Amino acid sequence: KTNGQQLWRYNFSDVNQFPERVLPVYYGDKIVVSTTDLTDSKIYALNVTNGALIWQYDITGEDMWGGPSVADSKVIFGTGTGQKIYALSSLNGSLLWTIDAGNRVYSTPAIIDDAIYIGIDGGKVMRLRANTTHSNESVQFTSRQITTVDASKTADIIIDISARTTGTGEVHVRKYPMPPATTNAFGETKLGKYLRIDHQNVVDKMDWAVIKMFYTDDDIIALELDESTLALFRWDGSAWSCPILGCGVDTENNYVWINVTSFSTFGMGGEGAVSKSSIPTIEELIEKVKSLGLDKGIENSLLKKLQGAQDLLSKGRTNAAINQLEAFIDEVEAQRGKKISESNANELIAIAQKIIENIPPTEGPTGLFSSLLLIPTLLSYLI
Numbered sequence: 001k002t003n004g005q006q007l008w009r010y011n012f013s014d015v016n017q018f019p020e021r022v023l024p025v026y027y028g029d030k031i032v033v034s035t036t037d038l039t040d041s042k043i044y045a046l047n048v049t050n051g052a053l054i055w056q057y058d059i060t061g062e063d064m065w066g067g068p069s070v071a072d073s074k075v076i077f078g079t080g081t082g083q084k085i086y087a088l089s090s091l092n093g094s095l096l097w098t099i100d101a102g103n104r105v106y107s108t109p110a111i112i113d114d115a116i117y118i119g120i121d122g123g124k125v126m127r128l129r130a131n132t133t134h135s136n137e138s139v140q141f142t143s144r145q146i147t148t149v150d151a152s153k154t155a156d157i158i159i160d161i162s163a164r165t166t167g168t169g170e171v172h173v174r175k176y177p178m179p180p181a182t183t184n185a186f187g188e189t190k191l192g193k194y195l196r197i198d199h200q201n202v203v204d205k206m207d208w209a210v211i212k213m214f215y216t217d218d219d220i221i222a223l224e225l226d227e228s229t230l231a232l233f234r235w236d237g238s239a240w241s242c243p244i245l246g247c248g249v250d251t252e253n254n255y256v257w258i259n260v261t262s263f264s265t266f267g268m269g270g271e272g273a274v275s276k277s278s279i280p281t282i283e284e285l286i287e288k289v290k291s292l293g294l295d296k297g298i299e300n301s302l303l304k305k306l307q308g309a310q311d312l313l314s315k316g317r318t319n320a321a322i323n324q325l326e327a328f329i330d331e332v333e334a335q336r337g338k339k340i341s342e343s344n345a346n347e348l349i350a351i352a353q354k355i356i357e358n359i360p361p362t363e364g365p366t367g368l369f370s371s372l373l374l375i376p377t378l379l380s381y382l383i
Contacts, residue, residue: 007353008051008346009336012044023067023108027090029224030054032075036064043068043075045093050350052343055093059086066108069116078105078118085109085118085128101126135173141205142166149173156214157195158255162207169202171263193219197263207261213268214255230270232256240267280351282310282325288351298339302328318359325352 012022012035024033026048033044041059046052062082068075074096075088083104087096107119116128135151141163149159155175174196193213213232220227230249233240247258256268286306289299309324329352336345 006333007049008350009342010044010046010051010053010346011342021064025068025070027070030090032068032070032090034064034067034077038063041079043077043088043093045075045090049354051346057088057093057095065104065106066118069109069111071111076109076111076116076118078107078109078120080104080106085126099128135175137171137173139169139171139202141169152214155195156193158212158214159197159209160212161202161209163205164207165205167201167205169205170200171202172198172200174198193268195266197266199263203262208259209261209263210257210259211266212250212255212257213266215268216254225270227251227270230256230268232258233267233269234258234260235265235267280354282306282313282355285348285351285355286310288348292340292344295339298331298335302331305331313359322356322359325356328352 012033021036021038022033023035024031026032029048031046031048033046035042035044039061041062041064043057043059045054045056047054059079059082062079062084064077065080066078068077070076070090073090075090075093076085078085078101081104083101084098085101085105086098088094089096101118101120103124104121105118106121109116109118111117118126118128120126135154137149137151139147139149139161141147141161143163143166145163147161147163149161149171151157151159151171151173155173157173157175159171159173176194176196193215195211195213197211211232215230219225220230228249228251230251231242231247233242233247242258246260247256249256258266286303289302289306292299294302305324305328309321309328312318312321312324329349332340332345332348332352336342340348
C-alpha cells in the first residue's frame with residue numbers, strides 16, 4: 001500500500017531471540033524469507049498478497065548469516081556451520097542441489113548475468129555458473145532468400161534471416177536465466193528467459209531477421225501468466241520495447257517472435273492472468289467468517305457489516321458498501337491476536353481488500369449534489 005497501511009503479518013516463532021536474522025526477498029508472487037536461531041534454519045515462501053505460507057524448508061543443525069537470493073525460479077543461499085550452498089525450487093521448496101562451500105558462508109548470494117557469487121569465510125568469493133547455454137552457428141547466406149539459424153536445442157530459439165547479399169557469417173547466441181547487469185527493470189513478469197545475440201558479418205548482409213523464442217506450458221502455469229500477452233522484448237540500451245507491428249506470440253506452437261534489423265539483448269515476459277473466478281465475493285467472505293468458530297458476539301458484528309455491504313452493493317451504493325467493508329477490516333484489525341488469530345486476521349483482511357479493489361466505481365451523485373443537478377430540469381418546467 002502506498003499509505004503504509006499494514007496488509008498482513010506473519011509470526012516466525014523460531015526467531016524470537018534473533019529478529020535481525022529474518023531476511024526477506026521479493027520474487028514474483030512470493031516473499032522468500034530465511035530465519036535462524038543460530039542452531040537450525042528455515043526458508044519460508046509466503047504469499048505476497050495475504051501472507052499465507054506456501055512452503056517451508058527446514059535446515060537442521062545449520063545456521064545462516066546471509067539471506068536468500070532468487071532468480072530463474074531458484075532460491076539460492078548458504079549456511080554457516082553446514083558450510084553448504086543450497087538451491088531450492090521457488091515453486092514448491094524442493095531441494096534442487098547442494099554443494100560444499102569449503103568454509104562457512106556469511107553472505108547473501110549475488111546473481112549477476114550467468115553467475116552466482118557468494119562470500120565465504122577466509123575472505124574468499126566463490127563463483128558458481130548459472131544455467132547458461134551458448135550456441136555458435138555458422139551461416140551461409142543466399143541473396144533474397146531466407147536462411148534459418150536453428151539453436152532451439154541449446155537456446156530455445158530459431159532465427160529466420162532475410163539475406164540481402166550472398167556470403168557467410170556467424171551468429172553467437174547466449175541464453176541465460178536473468179537479465180544482464182547492463183539492463184534495468186523489465187516492466188513485465190519475467191519468464192527467466194533472456195538472450196544475447198552477437199554476430200560476425202551478418203547484419204550487413206541481411207534486410208531483417210525474425211527471432212522466435214520457445215516456451216512451455218509449465219512456464220505459463222508456474223507464473224500464472226496470460227499467454228496471449230507474451231512478447232519478446234528488445235533492450236535498446238535504455239529500455240525494453242516490443243514494436244506493436246514487429247512482435248507477437250504464437251500460442252499454438254508456443255513461441256514469441258520479434259522482427260529486427262539488428263541484434264541485441266532480448267527477454268521474454270507477459271502479464272499476469274486475471275480470472276473472475278479468482279476474485280472473492282462478499283458471500284464467500286461471509287462463509288469464511290462463519291467457518292472460523294469465532295466468539296458469537298464478534299462473529300455477529302462482522303457478519304452484520306458484511307451483510308450490510310452486500311445489501312448496499314445490490315442497490316448500487318458502492319461507496320457506502322466500501323465503507324462497510326473498511327469498517328469490517330478495522331474490526332478485524334482491532335481483534336487481531338485477541339479474539340481473532342494472526343493468520344485468520346491476515347486472511348480476512350486480504351479477502352476484504354481484494355473485494356474492495358474489484359468494486360467498480362459506478363455509484364452516481366447523491367445527496368445535495370444530485371439535488372443541484374436536478375435544478376436546471378425543474379427550472380425548465382417553470383419557465
